[in-house]
Amino acid sequence: MRHEVFNEAGERDLVFVLGWGNRIEHGNVQWLVDRLVDADYRVTVFQIPTVVTDFETEWVKPIAEYVDGLENYRLLSHSTGGLIAEYLEGAEYRVYLSPWWGFHDDMQNPIVSLALKVPLSWSILPTGGIDREMLGELATDRQLEETPSRIAPTFLREAKRAQAHLPPFQFSDRSAVFYTPDDAVVSAAAIRERAPEANQVVYEGGHQLFDSPSREEHVETVLAALEEGRAALE
Incomplete structure (x- = not known):
């Protein structure tokens, strides 16, 4: 798995797990x-x-294995990264951006149900377009071009x-969950069902907060939640 470190001299460690199709560059x-580097994180x-x-x-x-080698760290995750994050331990504070905790209604269909039973690790199923x-x-042309157009059944x-x-939702006092009710990629209902209301932050403008026109409005809250958890939302 590819990873890259930014701001080696940062005072605190932060691990950012991207979503499916996101690229570091x-x-x-x-x-x-x-923004994380400006907050003096080693990202x-x-x-x-x-x-x-x-x-x-x-x-x-x-x-x-990587986080096991850190004395302490904050955890930021997006989409599929938010699903992975729930199986990671040791983070002081956690911020989830549009976590993929449930399939979107559009994926609740016979084709996907059949695909789940096919043990093929080839990207053969069309995504339907992004x-x-x-x-x-704010999504860039490059980003749209490089997002895979097909997915593998095993994925x-x-x-x-x-x-x-x-597992049951943990660390409610040390977590914040950002999502958009109109998310067309992941299930917003699954997010609302899993995360306590006090931990939720609703925004408008697409699945990826960093692509949303409202990102400037919410980035300071993201940073505050990485420092204070749910208390930053009160």
Whole structure:
């Protein structure tokens, strides 16, 4: 799994787990990383594989081994990264951006149900398309071009299995969950059901907060929640 460290001299460690299809070099990912660096974090960004056959071995284990070597750290995650984050331990504070804790209603169909039973690790299933309306108006042309247009059945199977075995929501006093009610990628209902209302921050403008026109409005709250957890939302 690819990862990159920014601001080696930062006073505190922060681990940022990206979502499916996000790349470290994408401009709006870097926009958020820059804000974290400005807050004097030593930021380690993980770019997850888009094709996996085992959730624990290929997604969780590489990051878990890394954070085990940190004395303490904050954890920021987005989308599929938010699913992975629930299987990581040791973070002082956690911020989730549009975590993929449940399949969107559009994915509740016979084709996806069948795909979950097919053990193919090839990207053969069309995503149906990703556009700015889904991700956020600030999504770049490069970002849209580099987002995979197909997914592997094993990716869906492993994500579904991880969602089905999520532990109870923990660290409610040390967590914040940002999401948009109109999310077209993940289930907003699953987020509302899993996270206590006091931990939720609602925003408008697409699945990816860093692509949303409202990002400037919320980035300071993200940073505050990484420092204070739920208390930053009160």
